[in-house]
Amino acid sequence: MFSEILYVIFLALDLTLLSSSRLLHCIRLVALQGLLIGLMPLADAVLRSELRPSMALMAMVSIVVKAVLLPRLLSRAMRRAQVNRELEPLAGYSVSTLAALAMVALSFVMVRSLPLSEYTTHPLSVPVSLITMLTGLFLIIARRKALTQALGFLVFENGITVFGIGMTLENSFIVELGILLDVLALVFIMGIAVFHINREFAHIDTDRLNHLGDWSAQEPELKTEQDEEE
């Protein structure tokens, strides 16, 4: 019952994330997701009264990194870049909400026929993890700001972790630590990159970064290049 509530809260956080435009709010939502991810296996183990020290340690590390450290880094980058809102997302917020509903439907329908059910601890874990992953990818695709995309990556990673928790993989401790390290490094780099992008271009819109390439995909320029070669 308790873990069911956690899964449902997780799902609700996904949906809220997709429909909110304030960056600080989004960061807080992701931090809350991180906290829940730390709690989930812990709650499970406490309820079954088979809590091991390694599991507790893992939960602690996960909560510290995902709920405290990463949100801090991101909100600091946000403050230094002086952006508050995702103003013109590539897909609007109502469209995003509709897409989220579609994702929920798709995940629940699909999971029914995926040959996974015998390994899962909880019937909700696989659909919720799928929805979380899709939400993360949707954030990366449909938002402009580099910060939101970093958030999308974090959400995607949360989805993977939920999947891992649901499947109770062997030796998941080491794997999870590795993933955590990866994510930490990524967010560090992203935080620094966001600051520098903002300083150079006075914006952090990733869709305008393609002007940095050596060549552009626009037709007329291609033709002149070919002419020069000939």
Add this chain to the structure above:
Amino acid sequence: MSLESVSLWVLALGGVVSALSMLVRRASGHGVPAFLGLWSCVSGCLIGLCGACAGLRDGDGLSSLFQLPVYVVGCCAAVHAYGYLRGHAEGREGAFWLFFNGMLASMVWVTAASGFLEFLVAWELMGAMSFALVAFEYRSKDSAGASWGYLLACQAGGALLMVMHAMEGGTGAVALAAVVVGVLGFGLKIGLPGLHTWLPEAHPAAPAPVSAVMSGAMIALGFYGVLTQVPLPSAGPGGWRLVAWLLAVCGTVVMVPAVALALAQNNLKRLLAYSSVENMGVVALGLGLGLYGHCCGETLMGVAGIAGASLHLLNHALLKGTLFLGAGSVLRATGTLELDSMGGLLRRLPQTGALFGASAVSLSGLPPFNGFIGEFLIYYAAFLGIRHGAAGSCATAGDLAFLALCVLAVLMLALTGGLAAAAYARAIGGAFLGEPRTAAAASAREVAPCMRAAMWVLSALSLTVMVSSPFLCRALMPPVLSALGLPSSASEVTQVSCLLSRVALVSGALLLVTALVCVARRCLPHGAETPVRPTWDCGYARPDARMEYTSTALVQPLMDYFAPLLRLHRRTHPAEGLFPEHGSVGLHTEDLANALLWRPLHRLTWRVADVVHRLQSGYLHLYVLVMVIALLALLAWGWLDGMSLSSRGGMVK
């Protein structure tokens, strides 16, 4: 440890040590790396040669047969390369020897590999090593295009082999399709019709010793692949028949166009490369006839075809090795490969010229030389095929078609022989006879002794093969036949070698008489000096090199016959005015396979790439979207699969 693996290690380590010594003593120049590379290569080849000879007696006959040219040509080419590179390698001798030894070692490995995976690794390694060598003179104008083309051909061949392997184990049509794909994959190396276009590009770009090894030994390994790696057992008895048909048809089709293109080339090494395509066609025809003979129970035809193919393979390795090394010597002496800027080289490079001429005549398949022997046996097999068909047992349409193919093959083989003679007449006439057309040709000097020695050794071996062909046939055929899984058929082998001994006797007698006449002629005017006279001037008062027929003019009437095949077009700039200064006529040809197959394919690739290129817009969002779509598609696939599984399970219940 067998001799084969000893030679492999000597070659590989020698190459590596040579390259390392280049790095250590960069300032020392030619000396140390070349010395190390040369001696490791020669000793590795000689050790391996002993191993291959022993292997013919009591080992795998087929791999020994294909190792022989690798060792012999590799050894001589290495000796030639020592002189060829001197002063022209820009301090990169070590790299050359690394790749050269590596190429030879990987070729040996190809013939020694046990499983398909090992074979594929060796095969790709061979392609990579030879690619590095083709690109060795990377500063020259044509090198980049030629080496990329060669790399593409290697990669495409490797990809086809993987497809073949994936289709292995299928039954029925899939098994036959696997055979076809395998023949195509190896055909890219052999130069089957349409797949040969890398040869005339890569050979002129590569250093001459490398061309000699590639042409003499490497492309022949494609046949080894066809015979050993193509999954014939799963295709059943139809598999051998299919391979026989494919090889025979490809051989028949490729010969005449290839030799006509050879005729049209002005670049000496391009001419030789096209001639290689033609000779591989002859070998393919012989193998095809031989395999078909075994399939339909005509054992004599089978033995004659396979023996002809094997002997022609060896002869081609020796002769084409000599010719490419000769072309390299000419390049070093004159600085050019264009026939129309040579001329009169026989007087300036007497030994190189004589050896080149003798090998060229031999490779045209003219009787007293060894190039004739293999073609003779293939003729014999084709005539046996005609007799088999005409004897009235043409029960099926396939037999009738094979009768027609045999008749066509005999005609094409005859035509090819004549045209090859014309092509080599062009090469010899343009390069060695007449008067020099440029100052560089006029000031040419005979090349270094080691370059001549390599050609001498190869020519001497050619002569040996000619005289000893009956013994060679008797030694080669039983192990080769048993390696192919065919019956040993001793009486047929004896029959074929008796036939060969008659040919060898007549040829030997002819050569002996000719040699005696020459000696007698030399001795007759005792004491008198033979005066050196100018080239005959055709009655002109003051002949000039510009009045000579160019080598293109020599073969122009023949080229006109094959104009549609060569896509011949003439560019004329007539002399104008009362006192004309300039005027020119040029004949330009194009490979039909390029025009009909590769250029349209190239254009199609560009068009597709243009469309795909739009995806590469620089938008991160788009990239992620494409990945997500792919992931969702996979997920949906799994979903549908699960649905169908559960519904099937429901039906079972």
